[in-house]
Amino acid sequence: MIDNLLFYGYNPGCRDAALPDVVRESVSSESISLERTEMINEGIDSFRAAIDAELKRTDQNVYHVVPLSSGLDSRAILAALLEHPEIEKSNIRTVSFGTPGTWDYEISQEIAESVGVRNTAMNLDTPSFDWSEASIRSYAKSLDCPTRAFEGYVNSKVDELFNDNYVIWSGFFGDPSAGGHQPDEPSEKWNEACARFTDMNAYAPSLVDSSFDPMEVLPAEPYLDSNKLSYEEQLDFGHRQQCFVRPLVIKNDTYLTPFMREEWLKYMLNIPAHERNNRSIFTDIFTENYPRVFSHPTDSKHGLPPNTGRYRVFAQRVKLFAIQNLLELSRQNPVHPRTNYIDFESKLRQECGLRTTVHSLVNAFEERTGYEVNAIWLDHQQGKNNAAELRSIASTELYLSESK
DSSP states (O other), X not given: OHHXXXXXSSXXXXXXXXXXXXXXXXXXXXXXXXXXXXXXXXXXXXXXXXXXXXXXTSOSSOEEEEEOOSXXXXXXXXXXXXXXXXXXXXXXXXXXXXXXXXXXXXXXXXHHHHHTOEEEEEETTSTTSOXXXXXXXXXXXXXXXXOOHHHHHHHHGGGGGOOSSEEEEOOTTHHHHTTTTOOSSOOSSXXXXXXXXHHHHOSOGGGSOTTOOTTTTSOSSOSSOTTTSOHHHHHIIIIIIIXXXXXXXXXXXXXXXXXXXXXXXXXXXXXXXXXXXXXXHHHHHHHHHOTTGGGSOBGGGTSBOTTOOXXXXXXXXXXXXXXXHHHHHTTOOOOOTTOOSOOHHHHTTSSSHHHHHHHHHHHHHHHHHOOOOHHHHHHHHTTOOOHHHHHHHHHHHHHHHHOO
């Protein structure tokens, strides 16, 4: 178990590991066959039906909180709530968190301002943000299964911002259900898909020795025939999403997840595979129906709008790469705009609460397990990027010491 946590940064064999029933019941071996215009109309109807179904779980007079990022899932939810006849705009709130200068932090606030909803921004890089060991240990005690604790801790802080009756709308499962994790060439054999899963999900493989087999934690047989759902997506849906992402972003029953509703999945999982490649039809559905919200840049297009063509996106990637290199050559330490949450690499070399907490947890892990990991900390301080390894060690220590 410890090696799984260190290698993956979570345990793909957690107690919730399984292809969700709603996915099993939604997929079919027959594709939806419609003209593209009709398919887009069917898509937006399915999403709105999913929103309505989740609304039935709420009281009438609640605040609707949407944690916004620079991605597409959360803005789709926001756009649907804004148009909904049963929801007052004054009852919609958004939350942004991250580091100034990054897309998640800046674009989310730009969207909220453009549509006129009240936004709360959490700057994770200020001394006032609580990275104390006591607070993070308290968060870890609430976990039912291990995940990357520092990102999960940040997500949990959204709950502390609101005292009134509220629900939180999560974009969980939006990207994978729309095809964001669908391979261009799906594996024909289950063991090939498992090998691909371990390669793509390896987080800190240097922490385990050569005798460790990361595939051992995965099921020996697929959940479904691959003509219903690719083997890669079965593993992603049943193991990464359930054991890593869900505990990372969803804390309790106040969270609503429209992308996990059968109203959405029966449509999105049964359209032709090429329409799900790179979330093609997902992007068209929402840019056509919510052009105002979807005109803003997104991280998936490297800071350009969602419908930007691939050649312009490629040029943007080259531009960003050149800018980052120039800044580094001039001995500046820029935060890349794609950075999620906070630049852990640099923060773990600065005198701050986050560094103090991680160092303490790394020491505690070494004492608990006998794994010699302090050299990893020292190498990081000397300039080697061991941020992933240190976060994995610290998260594992939190689970070992605080799990229920």
